[in-house]
Each structure stands twice: as C-alpha cells, then as structure tokens.
Amino acid sequence: MNNVKIRSGNELVVEGAIAAGCNFFAGYPITPSSEIAEGMSRELPKVHGIFIQMEDELASIGAVIGASLGGKKVMTATSGPGFSLKQENLGVALIAEVPLVIVNVMRGGPSTGLPTRGAQGDVMQARWGTHGDHPVIALAPAFPKEVFLTTIDAFNLAEKFMTPVILLLDELVGHSHEPVELPGPDEYEIVNRKYPEKLETLEIYKREMGKPPLRPDFFMGYPIHIESLEHNDYGYPTTNPEIVEVQQRRRLEKIERHKDEIIRYKTHYTDDAELVIFAFGSMARSALEAIETLRKEGGPKIGLFQPITIWPFPEEQLKKAVGEKDVLVVELNWGQLVYEVERVLKTNKIHSLLKMTGMPIRPDEIIEKIKEIKNA
Amino acid sequence: MKERYEVRLAAVGGQGLITAGALLAKTAINKKNLYATQSPTYTSQVRGGPTKVDVIIDSKPIVFPQAVSIDLYFATAQKPFDLYYRNIKDDAIIVIDSDLVTKLPENDNHKIYKIPLTEATAKEIGNMVVVSVVSLAVVSKLSGLFTKxxxxxxxxxxxxxxxxxxxLKALDLGFNLV
Structure with a gap:
C-alpha cells in the first residue's frame, strides 16, 4: 500500500477543503468536530488562508457569510448543538444566496446530549432546521476516500448553485482513523464561482427561473446590496407578492431542476438482492459488512442503496434501484429518513432498524434483523 | 495472523490507550502492509472517563471500523472493563491490569492474563506517561501481531x-511482563 496515509474522517474534511480551494474558516470547536477546526488552523496559513476561532457558533456562520460575500471559499464546522445555533444565519445564507459549507459531525442529541457518541439524528434538522421554504443540499459520505471527495463536492455545489451546502458526517466517520489513498488533483474537478462578464445594472438577482444569481462579490467596485429580507432583483427589500413569488420559486427551482446533477448515491449488490437496505454514513458501512458476511455464508442475498446526497432526497434513484423489492431502513436515530423512504416507495414493504443509544448498530444486529424479517 | 484480528483496549481517559491503539494500527499498516482501522470512543471528561479504542487489522479493506468479534480484550480499569466487555469471541484473550481490574464476570471461560501493568510501570520506569507503550508491547506479544x-x-x-x-525501556518492560 504505497501512498497510503492514515487519516480520520475529520482530517479528510480538512484535506478536502484545502484541495477544493477553501481559504477562509471561522468556527467554534465542538466534539466530535473539533479536529476540523484544529486542522484548518494548521493548514490554512500554509495557503495564505484565514482561520478565525470565533466567540460562538452564531458568530462563526456570520463570519463565513461575510467572507463568502467578500469572495472567499468558506467553511465552518460544528456538531448538533452548534448546528442548532447556526440555523438562523443558515436562513440568511439561503435567502441571500451565499455559498458556504457547513460541516455537522453528528452526535447524540437533543441539546448537549451525548457529546462524544455518534448519531444520525440531524438529517431532518438539515432539511428543515431553519424556518420557511428553502432549498437544501446535504451530503453524507461514509468511506474515507468518499469523505475527501464529497468535501470537494460540497464546495463545488455551493459555488455553482450559490447556496449553503451541509456536509453531514457522523461521529464514527469523523473519528475513525483508516488507511486512505488520496486521489490526486487530476481525479477531481474544482468549481469556482462565476461572475458576470460585464455588469450593466445592479439587478444582481435577475436570473431566469431555476438559475442561481450571477453577481460580483463585495469590493469588486459595485455598490451591490445583500439582504436577509425578501428582496427584489436589486437585492432591496420587497413585499410585492409577484416579486416574492418569483424569488421564492427561483431559489427552490435552482435545486429542484438540477437534482440529477446534485444527487450522488451508490448501490452495492442490488441487482440480485431480494431485499435492499437503505443506509448512509456509518450505517451504510455496517450494512455493507452485514451484506458481505451473509453472502459469504451463503445466506440471503441483500443489497444496499447508499445515498450520499441526503437532500434533495434521491427519489427517482431509489425507486429505480429498489424496484418492487422489500426495503430495510437502518439509521442511527429513532426514525427520520424512513419516512422519506415510505413517502417515495409507496407500494414496497418497508422495514426499519432504528436505534440511538450512543453505540452504533453493528453488522450482527443487522443480520439478526434480516433473519427476523425472513422468518416472519 | 488470522485473516482478521480485532483488539479492544479499554481504559480511563488520560492513560493513553487511544494512542496505543493508533500505534497498533500504524504498525499493521506501515510494517505489515495490512489494512487497519482505529476507532476511539471516549467521554466528555478529559481525564477519568471510561474510554475504549477498537483496532481492526485485516488482510482485506475494512468495511465497518468497529469491533464486532473481539480477539483480544485489554482493560486497565474496572469501570471501562465492565462497560466495554461485549462482542468478545469465545476463544478471545483477555488481558487486565491485575491491580485495577479485580472483579471478573462469573463463568468467564476466556484465557485471562493478569498483569501488574501500572505497578510495574511505576516501579521500573517511574513515569506513568509510558503506560500506553507498555500496553502496546503487552498486546503485541500476547496476540503475536508484532515483534519488538x-x-x-x-x-x-x-x-x-x-x-x-x-x-524504548517501556517497550522492553511490556515484552518482559508477559
């Protein structure tokens, strides 16, 4: 194993961010995400980037919004309690269409909950944590190389669609140290922000339906206005219902119309499977181990649908991969994405294995559940 | 070595066992060209809370990085021993600090090695910081995973x-204690 490095998921987020061109990080350390802030404080100065440890999580996301508007590629990292605090400003970034990456290394909640124990309980918070209708992109990698590449992806999608992207890790993914062969720069693409060639008016939000704004950053010489109130094409507050409708719909449509481009997923052994497991992050890994063990032992043939993009939810991809097969949803919470799976797969039989005790759902527990389903 | 070997080290925060786990994984990868993962579990107490680290060593890439079928269980204190005494194979080896783990489960049929880890480290080295390296040596010798x-x-x-x-003195001590 040449070129192999030993890295934790959190360290791979740092390396992915630097590879993506991140040059500004503001954050407030919190377990189990602290290694990301620590790593960024070490790595950013080497690329002439800026690291700030802020006084709290609210200020952290405020700082990255400001830096992004000033032209930086930005990231902040936190865990559940900090993610709760960031929700208000997440809304600001969504309505003002400010690209940024928020990492949430999920731990047991609610509140300060289980600081050092893993969970997957923030997937619905990622979707609906900030109020009002809004588009969301949330990505949840599982394997080491995937963490690195998905982090780069998060920056690419943020810059391309001018929107916050949430990178959801769970504690097990963030903290496990594993060997990884890091892909070289020719193996991934870097997307940078697009700017108008010439700015004829200050209507910075004037775009076709389903398109992100194309605007200069601050300090490029234009007196642009960015606003958290609903705004017109100039970025100034408005309550005009016709304008409100256009802006609201344009923001939703910019994600909805590009779902195929945004949705990443993997299927493992689904072709000959009699039942397909739906699991992401660490639980996808537990499921895959269970599946491979069963196949080795000559047990039932099970497959895995592993969403990497959690939001927008991979509706069509899941339908296609699963067909009429039964589905087992395994998630480290008491039932969140299972409701999405049920919404999408209306006629399939859906089983679930749900738990949140601070310990992972192990492969042998998944095998037991599969046997229980088979014997029912 | 068997195709796959799972080690769990349980301790109290501050004993350095998570570091010992990282070194085990590193040795497997760098010296044996094997796959290895190290997954720590700790508490919000910086020192004193029950911690564990799972190290998996495999000839193939590791899918799920937590121990599910433990070959060697090593514990240096009673509370973590009790808390993380699970998923241990029938033919596993159990290693305990004989001064700090005194209560064993009834009907435990595992091969148990009782080693005066803390006492010997204090006496022979005089600095408890290296108890992690002594532990690393003990685990390596008993498992047959790595040479000195x-x-x-x-x-x-x-x-x-x-x-x-x-x-290096700690390494010698660990190999001699077994």
Whole structure:
C-alpha cells in the first residue's frame, strides 16, 4: 500500500477543503468536530488562508457569510448543538444566496446530549432546521476516500448553485482513523464561482427561473446590496407578492431542476438482492459488512442503496434501484429518513432498524434483523 | 495472523490507550502492509472517563471500523472493563491490569492474563506517561501481531523528542511482563 496515509474522517474534511480551494474558516470547536477546526488552523496559513476561532457558533456562520460575500471559499464546522445555533444565519445564507459549507459531525442529541457518541439524528434538522421554504443540499459520505471527495463536492455545489451546502458526517466517520489513498488533483474537478462578464445594472438577482444569481462579490467596485429580507432583483427589500413569488420559486427551482446533477448515491449488490437496505454514513458501512458476511455464508442475498446526497432526497434513484423489492431502513436515530423512504416507495414493504443509544448498530444486529424479517 | 484480528483496549481517559491503539494500527499498516482501522470512543471528561479504542487489522479493506468479534480484550480499569466487555469471541484473550481490574464476570471461560501493568510501570520506569507503550508491547506479544523490532521503529517515529529512551525501556518492560 504505497501512498497510503492514515487519516480520520475529520482530517479528510480538512484535506478536502484545502484541495477544493477553501481559504477562509471561522468556527467554534465542538466534539466530535473539533479536529476540523484544529486542522484548518494548521493548514490554512500554509495557503495564505484565514482561520478565525470565533466567540460562538452564531458568530462563526456570520463570519463565513461575510467572507463568502467578500469572495472567499468558506467553511465552518460544528456538531448538533452548534448546528442548532447556526440555523438562523443558515436562513440568511439561503435567502441571500451565499455559498458556504457547513460541516455537522453528528452526535447524540437533543441539546448537549451525548457529546462524544455518534448519531444520525440531524438529517431532518438539515432539511428543515431553519424556518420557511428553502432549498437544501446535504451530503453524507461514509468511506474515507468518499469523505475527501464529497468535501470537494460540497464546495463545488455551493459555488455553482450559490447556496449553503451541509456536509453531514457522523461521529464514527469523523473519528475513525483508516488507511486512505488520496486521489490526486487530476481525479477531481474544482468549481469556482462565476461572475458576470460585464455588469450593466445592479439587478444582481435577475436570473431566469431555476438559475442561481450571477453577481460580483463585495469590493469588486459595485455598490451591490445583500439582504436577509425578501428582496427584489436589486437585492432591496420587497413585499410585492409577484416579486416574492418569483424569488421564492427561483431559489427552490435552482435545486429542484438540477437534482440529477446534485444527487450522488451508490448501490452495492442490488441487482440480485431480494431485499435492499437503505443506509448512509456509518450505517451504510455496517450494512455493507452485514451484506458481505451473509453472502459469504451463503445466506440471503441483500443489497444496499447508499445515498450520499441526503437532500434533495434521491427519489427517482431509489425507486429505480429498489424496484418492487422489500426495503430495510437502518439509521442511527429513532426514525427520520424512513419516512422519506415510505413517502417515495409507496407500494414496497418497508422495514426499519432504528436505534440511538450512543453505540452504533453493528453488522450482527443487522443480520439478526434480516433473519427476523425472513422468518416472519 | 488470522485473516482478521480485532483488539479492544479499554481504559480511563488520560492513560493513553487511544494512542496505543493508533500505534497498533500504524504498525499493521506501515510494517505489515495490512489494512487497519482505529476507532476511539471516549467521554466528555478529559481525564477519568471510561474510554475504549477498537483496532481492526485485516488482510482485506475494512468495511465497518468497529469491533464486532473481539480477539483480544485489554482493560486497565474496572469501570471501562465492565462497560466495554461485549462482542468478545469465545476463544478471545483477555488481558487486565491485575491491580485495577479485580472483579471478573462469573463463568468467564476466556484465557485471562493478569498483569501488574501500572505497578510495574511505576516501579521500573517511574513515569506513568509510558503506560500506553507498555500496553502496546503487552498486546503485541500476547496476540503475536508484532515483534519488538517492528514496534520500535513506529514508536520512535511517534513519540516526542527526548522521550525515546524512556519509551524504548517501556517497550522492553511490556515484552518482559508477559
């Protein structure tokens, strides 16, 4: 194993961010995400980037919004309690269409909950944590190389669609140290922000339906206005219902119309499977181990649908991969994405294995559940 | 070595066992060209809370990085021993600090090694910081995973400057304690 490095998921987020061109990080350390802030404080100065440890999580996301508007590629990292605090400003970034990456290394909640124990309980918070209708992109990698590449992806999608992207890790993914062969720069693409060639008016939000704004950053010489109130094409507050409708719909449509481009997923052994497991992050890994063990032992043939993009939810991809097969949803919470799976797969039989005790759902527990389903 | 070997080290925060786990994984990868993962579990107490680290060593890539079928369970204190005594194979080896783990489960039929880890480290080295390296040596010898020479290089590359001699002494002590 040449070129192999030993890295934790959190360290791979740092390396992915630097590879993506991140040059500004503001954050407030919190377990189990602290290694990301620590790593960024070490790595950013080497690329002439800026690291700030802020006084709290609210200020952290405020700082990255400001830096992004000033032209930086930005990231902040936190865990559940900090993610709760960031929700208000997440809304600001969504309505003002400010690209940024928020990492949430999920731990047991609610509140300060289980600081050092893993969970997957923030997937619905990622979707609906900030109020009002809004588009969301949330990505949840599982394997080491995937963490690195998905982090780069998060920056690419943020810059391309001018929107916050949430990178959801769970504690097990963030903290496990594993060997990884890091892909070289020719193996991934870097997307940078697009700017108008010439700015004829200050209507910075004037775009076709389903398109992100194309605007200069601050300090490029234009007196642009960015606003958290609903705004017109100039970025100034408005309550005009016709304008409100256009802006609201344009923001939703910019994600909805590009779902195929945004949705990443993997299927493992689904072709000959009699039942397909739906699991992401660490639980996808537990499921895959269970599946491979069963196949080795000559047990039932099970497959895995592993969403990497959690939001927008991979509706069509899941339908296609699963067909009429039964589905087992395994998630480290008491039932969140299972409701999405049920919404999408209306006629399939859906089983679930749900738990949140601070310990992972192990492969042998998944095998037991599969046997229980088979014997029912 | 068997195709796959799972080690769980349980301790109290501050004993350095998570570091020992990292060194085990590193030795497997760097010296044996094997796959290895290290997954720590700790508490919000910086010192004193029950911690564990799972190290999986495999000839194939590891899918799920937590121990599910433990070959060697090593514990240096009673509370973590009790808390993380699970998923242990029937033919596993259990290693305990004989002074700090005194209550064993009834009907435990595992092969148990009772080693005066803390006492010997205090007496022979005089600095408890290196108990993690002593543990690393004990685990390596009992599991047959690594030789002293293989560990030597990894330990020397990982410890702070100026502490090399003390750490090598700790390595010797661990191999002699078994």
């Amino acid at each position: 020479d293989e560990l030597r290089e990894v330990v020397l590359a990982s410890v702070p400057k100026g502490t090399e001699e003390m750490n």
